[in-house]
Amino acid sequence: MHRLLPSLFRHLAARRRLRRWPKPRRFDRNLVVIGAGAAGLVTAYIAAAVRAKVTLVERGAMGGDCLNSGCVPSKALIRTARLLAQIRNAPHYGIARATAEFDFAAAMARVRAVIREVAPHDSVERYAGLGVEVLQGEARIVSPWAVEVRTAQGTQTLTTRAIVIAAGARPFVPPIPGLAEAGYLTSDNLWDLRELPRRLLVLGGGPIGCELAQCFARFGSRVTLVEMAPRLLMREDADVSDRVAGRFRQEGVDLRLEHKALRCLAEDGEKALVAECRGEEVRLAFDQVLVAVGRVANTQGYGLEELGIPTTPARTVAVDECLQTLYPNIYACGDVAGPFQFTHTAAHQAWYAAVNSLFGGVRKFRVDYSVIPWATFTDPEVARVGLNEQEARERAVPFEVCRYDLRDLDRAIVDGEAHGFVKVLTAPGRDKILGATIVGEHAADLLAEFVLAMKHGIGLNRLLGTIHVYPTLAEANKQVAGAWKRSHAPQGVLRWLARYHAWRRG
Template identity: 70%
Template structure:
């Protein structure tokens, strides 16, 4: 700690200590002022300026040192100086004192607090930087928290000193007037509770609604400013227009129709979006066929001497497209029209905050006015501008489904979920697959042991896994396609026949009017906690809004976006991301919800780790899938779940129990107390909870219980202790059935 900070801290501590050591707080009681009121008033009459300055200085010192007594001094100001002068003195003295406390907190504590808890405070810091003045104003109007606490806490945030000063001056003024006015009647008040007369209670009630009024006024002012250059229609053709018929768009329009709103859904390409046509459905269909082949190769593990399969990759791909066709009616125009949604095939462009221009695929044009708009435009594969990539040609997760011949040598760029899933899948069909990863492991969002387990399986299945390789350029030499990559300072040449680029997806931000409106965007459209853009009646949901690119998250967001769009300003809901699960459908399957170890450590979040190895699970053994684990992070000493990672067969299904538990505040004790069918893989969840319970068994109590049972058997205490030494249950190996 710097010398100046140490001196300041020592001074503050010493001053506070002296205040209490010499019992100075007795001078800041209501009884003292009442007994000395006549003498104080005589002093004020004799030396009015000195009295005012002296009172001002003491008030500044009390609030600056965060000492008790400010409330009583405010009452005394009314009694001594009257409503006008008392309000003036207290208003400035309290604000200056509060600012001094604020600056002391900032100088002494802020750097230390931010250095240690900066990651956890990031959201608070960003909120204060953006709307700190309003938050402070609200806290000043309604004294839910003591003012000295507000002073100290605000000193830890990035709010500007001048902003803190003038907002405090303004925000505390109404309360100052109320207290000073009460002080003018000090002679009639016997206790602090005496100031709660019906009139004063009404004043405080008004103070309570001030923040709501102020918030509404701020919203109105912001809305008038952002809508200033646009003409709002007097009547609207629609309650809601939804752009994009992927998961977010379909759910949004479905909800709108369900509550009898007039809704139009616009889709320029295919209903169902990426998930149905190029993502979840086709990839899982292909993975299933590949998994069948992998099981046949393992036939001897299941007591089958030999098993072989003949297949044509074109037939496999035909099955994939047949499955898409089977699922298609769920997301079809006919179904949504039947539900009450107007579906238009065409391109939508937002031309004003309340108008959407639609160019129909059949050549028609129309413009619809609407109260609200939801943007659910989705995302597209990101293709980095690597030199030579256009020369060699490439597939993405959108176009790989046009393949009908199995590549002899497939090169995959990217070790995230999409790249990892398709790498293993094509390898199981018999392609020689090389996976290029810039980092040291695939699936970098997961814990290192998870990545290592999947990588070990990849290598065992013959996949050429190249970690630490930086893609530099592509070349074609003598008709052969070659990747030039950098690895440990050397250039590596990797020949291939087909290239799959799977390095992530980018939100669709262009082509439907965001630029003309001036809606802020980054990697995604910027939205608030209600999924509103900078225009309060325009919302975004799904991949285009982030922060997750999952079909189930898009549907989850769609509920909030549609309900808010249809019922604001009467009712709005903040999007809840407290328990977002996901799975990567490699083998072994990986599923997660909440924190994992690497995230908890990166954010300095304390946790306790409980692990159950699926190798001990009866059903996994019977199925020949005795590998993987359930790993649970909990609050130290408690069963509250912070996060869960499951690796193993059907991990994506098993995680659902933990998602429900986290979403509804249930702990491991509740999971342990739930009956799970035997033998199932779901028992792994119960046994993980059992591991936590075993680690937290009350050992002292159990010792006394052991003595109790020994006593009931008629055995002496010494024999009981001997039994414990020879057969201590804590040292026995656990069984998955116990």
């Protein structure tokens, strides 16, 4: 009963807030969705699938950042960079000489071609065919019941039972003196480059900075990566960071860890970043600087301030466990709501936003964040689900670690990719999986087995009992389960069996 009281008070307070706004007697729409990135597209699709009347409003390109400036273009660029690295490594495979004439402009043209090929999946035509009304223009929430949409044809106001905000995020640009004057790139405008920078300075050692730094180093740029923290990929365990950093150094990336950016200079045609490291200033010259220090939610310009919808300390739209904002009929999902900024979590949240906004009067669903996978597409790839060691310690969660090194895996040896590892955290004395981290070839693909296992409560014993094709990289998952089994073998039973077999021999 006591647990129900706060929820009841929140419900009554939300209803009182709604009463301040005139409620239409009839509504034009069941749902208006603002933003046509991953979260908005999935929300609108689900609403149309259950025959709701839904309008999707997008002011920019359909598909959002993922299609136009994020996942799709970056992975297309990574594919080219990886091919170049493989050609350079040809002697390892018995190919005495293999060369490639790299054309950066052609590689960027391929990126644009890939975007065009994927774009129909997220197009106006496709979603119109699915039953979604798509308006390309500026949306503004003028009341909890109404959204004003300004298009090239004029302005209209749509009344709606519910609203879902899926406005996405943008690159965060820190206020570094001189940065704007020197000029900078982000993941938004990087794709406009046509000439390969001779010297590229990357600000940020997170996933975006690491992926793109390695790409440009493989293309032939002299890459300097500046990171304020003591290591790359700070959300991962130290052994993961060390593997990635080691590969970067092998490939010529100049890692400047524990360097704090102070200011940018542009003097006599030379650009430079002045950074501080251990109390001393360091000058780092560059031709182009890529800012990759994180992303910030788009929370301004579409009416949140006027309605008094608050944001969090992380600068995302404040939502509850059901993705509901201050108003009970306004929801937010995807990057604009956090806490994760992945395309797959945006789509995951979209189901809850759609169902709760349309059927919340009957039943609401709390978002399940218990099994969230993610990957960084460096070489080696890094993929994780659940807890890693540092998070388990921070949360005081008891755990055991089981590890399998890919240098012992037959297929990894055959492919010349015998580096990396699979690491699994389990509950003490049990085969319950608390988290898994994979570093190596196709890590993101291999992780899916652990995601499935954690989602459905499958332990390492059952994973060990599952037949895996030989020889494949996926056998690494079975091997780590086998390592866990050996470390938890019942020693008393094994001693008894040894005596039994000795007796049988006479």
